[in-house]
Amino acid sequence: MKRIQLTLLCLICLLGGAAVPAQAFWVWTPETNKWVNPKYAVKDTPKEQFEFAMGFFEAKDYKEAIREFRKLLKNYPRSVEAPDAQFYIGKVFEAEGDLMGAFKHYQKVVDRYPFSERSGDIVQQQYDIAVKMLEGEQQRGMLKEIISGSGPDYDVIEVFRTVIKNAPYGPLAAVSQYKIGLYLMEKGMYPDARDEFEKVINDYPSSEWVKAAQYQIAVADSKRSVDAEY
Template sequence: MNSKNLRPLLIILSIIGTVFYAQTAFSFWVWTPETNKWVNPKYSVKETPAEQLQLGIDLFESKEYKESIKEFKKLLKHYPRAREAPEAQFYIGKCFENQEEPFKAFKQYQKVVEKYPFSELAGEIVQRQYDLGIKLLDGQTQRSSILTTLAGNNYDVIEIFKAVIKNAPYGDLAAPSQYKIGLYLLEHNLFQEARDEFEKVLNDYPNSEWIKAAKYQIAITDSKRSTTAQYDQK
């Protein structure tokens, strides 16, 4: 085929490609008479934060967690000061929690505490964070000692319980959180560190119901530390 015959073919192919690209590009855009604009539903946001929040909740209740997170993030981006913003951030945490990602859930819940310190959700968030810490702690306890040695320690557990203490230092969950930190360290044979944390239960929460348990664990810690020292000397 000579160049004269090839040129019309190239022009036709170019036109077809342009039309196809235009159709593909505009297929993602929708004309809205209310605003007289083309909008992409993927990036569009509802006219009010309440409507945007409800959209995210509807997706959450349908267990479409990834899409739900996207809609809540839109609310936070476009309506950062709206009264619905703390709840949107809270639901992002719930999405990760329902997807069995406890540490990511903890991080998202913590954002509510840090960005919206006067939110009415604070009490529920502290409880959820504590429950997530227990879940991670139980998972660590169930791991074999060999697996723990290979994988190393997971200090996410400590970070969560410390956050619970910081978020509600005078709450009912502060003392047990402090105790759980010591328990985690003891289970990983960090005897001195564990003892220090159990001592904090005695010093910081002298009237707590966890005093007796902390004293018992201190005795266990001292016993194990002594046994380990004797073994190392042999």
């Protein structure tokens, strides 16, 4: 009997001891009527939450950075910091080599926060992504897949077209239109490429890319005539 009592006493002590540290990680919040773990709770202000997330980003702890940026977007969707949080999610994807993922997250800033001061930065970031895709510089697996045709078709066109859509009169619009034509030339799609080069001439007549587009039209016509002979 004494042995049983001693065993029970030991169990009670063990359970009681285990409960103490567990309780220390949880706090009751009257606002939500819930127990919350401060480690995973959102900060009191969007500014604090953004700075907290940036700490992870700067330390290259991208998994935690995304978690904290998304926490800000969920809890403070209309804050001044929200567009920046979405922007840095795109930066994380780009840092990890997911160019298309980065492009889509950058675009969310434009779509959800059209008056954000990040708009100019985003157009440049998206253009740079398209150039990397066109040149086959993606670090994780793509290599020359897009130009060779073995990769995901037309992603690069989608990105360039989005650059044009986001800033149709911006400095990157004409060159983006020109590079769409180059991409199609590399794919051997000469009639389509010709159409895209004509858009450079018609839509951006004062652009420095007009002469290059005229030259590429001549090349495309030459390629088409050679193909027709065979």
